[in-house]
Amino acid sequence: MNDVVLITGATSGFGRAAARRFAKEGWSLILAGRRQERLQELKEELSQVVPVHTVALDVRDAEAVKQAIADLPGEFRPIKSLINNAGLALAPKPSQEVDLADWHTMIDTNVTGLVNVTHAVLPSLIEVGKGASIVNLGSVAGQWPYPGGHVYGATKAFVQQFTYNLRCDLLGTGVRVTDIAPGMAETEFTLVRTGGDQAASDKLYSGTTPLEPEDIAELIYYTASLPAHININRLEVMPTRQAWSAFAIDRD
Ligand code: NDP
Ligand code: 8X3
Secondary structure, three states: OOOEEEEEOOOOHHHHHHHHHHHHOOOEEEEEEOOHHHHHHHHHHHOOOOOEEEEEOOOOOHHHHHHHHHOOOHHHOOOOEEEEOOOOOOOOOOHHHOOHHHHHHHHHHHHHHHHHHHHHHHHHHHHHOOOOEEEEEOOHHHOOOOOOOHHHHHHHHHHHHHHHHHHHHHOOOOOEEEEEEEOOEOOOHHHHHOOOOHHHHHHHHOOOOOEOHHHHHHHHHHHHHOOOOOOOOEEEEOOOOOOOOOOOOOOO
């Protein structure tokens, strides 16, 4: 029987690239995201290679998440690897100018959504035990502050600490947990963050060399396919052409 991976946020960016990467290695895929048409396109592409089950799902809806896992066809159980990738940033401006609804959307998706899926899938991962894994998509923003990062960075700090705390509780089950924390990567992330401003997205990535979705997909696959006795706790990765900057100082 094939190993089974569940990837959230499979309709774009890292999630879609990860779906292709796992398919290449013969894993059965459970692909989740809200955009049904994108899921269907990916299913048509990848079901020529491996079994694919798609679930049109908003990770913020705990009941829907629970039901989707309960309704999985037999050949897609148990789940060996959970890739908690669905997430977003919004409102790249100072906190004092942000709509409260945008903060709530980030918390509901990146924190509540991630714990909804984790809670629903944990029994399956524990059933697999040795070799099973959870790969959480954190961010450099979870460790390093920057202007306009506000709640987005805070949600990714949650992802890091939740990863570590899960490790403590899952010790002895064989289930591994990792926080992959990328820096700048060219996906639809900035388009979403800027409310659909393609020019702003293009500008951010132009004249430099951002990470590509396939780079992160490779690291996700690597993490989940390591020998069962190895757990990467956190993997922070930036483009070579990105680094930290100086502290900002307010002067008279
Ligand atoms: P994309 O915008 O390209 O992809 C985000 C994915 O998340 C989409 O498939 C989207 O699917 C899904 N998603 C968003 N909200 C929900 C929701 N409520 N329910 C279900 N799915 C949802 O961005 P990336 O691929 O770049 O981002 C993937 C992850 O990586 C995110 O957690 C992001 O924070 C993180 N990250 C990104 C970095 C970057 O620079 N790109 C760097 C560091 C971390 P749909 O809209 O169909 O629901
Ligand atoms: C997204 C990467 O550098 O915008 O998590 O925080 S960054």
